[in-house]
Amino acid sequence: MKKPAFTEKQIASARQYQSTPPPEVHEGKVEALVNELIGRVADKWxxxxxxxxxxxxxxxxxRLGELVTGVSQKMLTQTLRxxxxxxxVTRTVHPVVPPRVEYKLTPLGMSLGAAFCGVWIWAEKNLDxxxxxxxxxxxxxxxxxxxAAAR
Amino acid sequence: MKKPAFTEKQIASARQYQSTPPPEVHEGKVEALVNELIGRVADKWxxxxxxxxxxxxxxxxxRLGELVTGVSQKMLTQTLRxxxxxxxVTRTVHPVVPPRVEYKLTPLGMSLGAAFCGVWIWAEKNLDxxxxxxxxxxxxxxxxxxxAAAR
DNA sequence: TTCTATACTTACCTTTGAGAGAGTGACCTT
DNA sequence: AAGGTCACTCTCTCAAAGGTAAGTATAGAA
Structure with a gap:
């Protein structure tokens, strides 16, 4: 799909360090970073x-809180941060009273949105x-x- | 990106039912299903x-446990189920001793893999x-x- | 007879996730 | 002087995620 497959040897050497990520196996490092990034980014909210x-x-x-169904203030703040x-996203604070804060996707955010698009489409198409x-x-x-119970 | 935007009214009516999903707002139902599906499918493991x-x-x-870095037996079993x-995935049990069980992607699984591919690529490309x-x-x-501390 | 291999299951326990609800600061309106 | 608005922030609480380690079934090998 994307990464070059590991050799048996690399896997074996990676396994040794399972608790603390292997420092000298470069492939494993990149993989770990990508996985971590995916983990952060692939969350529900x-x-x-x-x-x-x-x-x-x-x-x-x-307004965002209204549009995102079921989100709590806490989760909204947290996720936005x-x-x-x-x-x-960019966070723009207008120094007025009452406060006015606007959130907007960066180009990076938009590109991620585009990447996820495939998954949304898949979900809609394959729901049934x-x-x-x-x-x-x-x-x-x-x-x-x-x-099993009958036995 | 995919769903038609809600009207103010629908949002208001949906908000009332936040704890139990609204039964009569059809759009919300589909949306909820898709969201739930995404939630199941977009998980790390x-x-x-x-x-x-x-x-x-x-x-x-x-073998799968070796290839998937850092997964515990429990999570592996759970996620595979x-x-x-x-x-x-399909799970094929060969009735031999010691047991031999093989996991393979279904066409549906492969199509999801393809859909996620965009996200992997995004992650690799935008890591830095x-x-x-x-x-x-x-x-x-x-x-x-x-x-703030200086104040 | 004891050991080994495989693919789990189960019990226990710690960490993290996430909601509810109250509080806050600053200014404007009434 | 009191109340309202917005965007948080804090605390308290409960539930869920997830890790560790031990147990299980079976047959062939040593």
């Missing part, structure tokens, strides 16, 4: 806020397939359970 | 396993930009803190 900002453009704090930290797979699985699991 | 399976093809349990449930944004942010935050 980040994705939702990204989506809303991509669709609706610059927004104020409270994180996003600002990694350069996905997943739904069906789930019921099939659950039905089968229930049957297996009955069988 | 799912993405990593998906990636490994896409790159290396069918794998046995233990979830993925099987939503039809992303994010890194830089972070240090800039942290430096600025530290400066603001000093300033």
């Amino acid at each position: 980040t994705m939702l806020i990204l989506d809303i900002l991509a669709e609706n453009g610059e927004q104020r704090f409270t 994180h996003m600002e930290r990694e350069g996905l 397939k997943v739904e069906q797979a789930r019921t099939t699985f659950d039905r089968r699991a229930a049957a297996a359970k009955r069988k | 799912t993405m990593l396993i998906l990636d490994i399976l896409a790159e290396n093809g069918e794998q046995r349990f233990t 979830h993925m099987e449930r939503e039809g992303l 930009k994010v890194e830089q944004a972070r240090t800039t942010f942290d430096r600025r935050a530290a400066a603001a803190k000093r300033k």
Whole structure:
């Protein structure tokens, strides 16, 4: 998909250091960084806020809270701070009373939004397939359970 | 990006039901389903396993545990079950001793892998930009803190 | 008989996530 | 003088995520 596959040897040497990341295996370092980045960025609220900002453009704090269904103030602030930290949004404070703060996607944020777009589309397109797979699985699991109980 | 924007009214009505999802707002229902699906699928281990399976093809349990850096047995089992449930992987048990179980992506799983590909690429490409944004942010935050302390 | 290999499962415990709700500061309106 | 607005911030609390380590079943090998 993207990374060159590791050799058996590299994997073995990486395993040794599982608790503290291997310092001299360069591939592993980059991989770890990418994974960490993915971990930060692929979180629920980040994705939702990204989506809303991509669709609706610059927004104020409270308005954003209304648009992102189910988010609490705390999570909104927290996620926005994180996003600002990694350069996905800009935060503009207008020094007026009452305060007025506007959030806007940076080009970097927009490019991430575009990258996620594929996943949104996949989700919309395959919603029913997943739904069906789930019921099939659950039905089968229930049957297996009955069988196990009968033994 | 994908969904039609809500009207003020719909948002207001949705807000009322924040604890239990609104039953009669249809748009909200679909949106909720998509969001939930994204939530299940965009999780760290799912993405990593998906990636490994896409790159290396069918794998046995233990081997998978070696390839997915840092995963515990528990999380591996759990994530694989979830993925099987939503039809992303097939689990083939060979009735031999010692047991032999093989995991393989379904076409659905592969299509999700392809969809995530954009995000991986984004992460690789923008790793340094994010890194830089972070240090800039942290430096600025530290400066603001000093300033606040001086007051 | 004891050991080994494989793919789990289960129990326990610590860490993290996340909501609810109250408080804050500054200025403007009434 | 009291109340309202906005964007937080803080604390308290409960739930969920996730790690560790031990246990299980089975048959062939030593």
